């Protein structure tokens with residue numbers, strides 16, 4: 001065998017080996033890389049050990065969510081989610097999110113979940129998923145102390161303030177008709193209530209817990225509340241993006257846990273004075289057969 005042939009043979013063999021080596025390496029890459037991975041943490045987008053779930057909330061809704069003097073987001077909803085998160089072993093971060101864009105933010109993935117006194121409705125269920133209910137609510141009318149309004153139907157021809165896109169908005173729209181010019185829509189419920197004080201509207205329809213809280217904390221405005229049994233009973237749920245069952249299961253598990261161990265009742269009592277079973281948030285003006293969240297205990 002000539003020298004040249006031998007050299008060629010060796011060259012060919014070498015490149016063949018190299019090729020095989022690469023193929024072998026390529027195939028086997030995944031397992032060894034994963035095993036050795038911990039070192040290059042800085043560059044590799046390794047699975048974050050503590051993922052922080054971003055919680056959207058429209059923090060102009062005391063006592064459920066509001067901002068304190070320090071700008072911190074506080075309230076019943078916040079405490080409930082913090083307690084759920086602790087049980088579920090997840091980290092959460094609350095981000096003030098205007099109500100009008102809140103569902104969009106969830107859909108776009110800018111928020112992982114919402115806690116914002118969000119009523120579970122069939123319509124919303126089509127575009128997002130809800131946890132088990134965590135709070136019972138109902139619409140309540142706020143009027144000036146001198147008002148003659150005694151029932152919801154009395155608002156048919158009056159100027160009524162609501163927060164845009166809320167269940168209060170829906171109820172009044174149903175009463176007055178879609179094209180009514182007497183429905184005044186505001187970006188927050190407190191703004192609607194301020195307008196009632198200013199005389200720009202004759203009534204405000206909003207969630208009972210928020211209306212009661214406002215009336216109790218703004219004695220100067222001399223409002224009174226009018227309950228009406230014809231309002232559909234509502235329940236609040238935590239919302240996640242449609243199909244995010246992984247997070248939803250964690251939330252539901254955490255919620256069941258805090259209901260079972262009494263921490264939910266403690267939070268409830270802190271904000272509403274009595275355990276939920278004994279006294280609902282408002283003097284519920286009956287409510288035929290409200291499915292109680294107690295059922296999920």
Ligand code: ARG
Nearest residue numbers: 058061116117118119166167
């Ligand atoms: N429960 C009502 C609804 O779901 C009003 C909720 C408004 N929440 C808020 N944080 N502004 O339509």
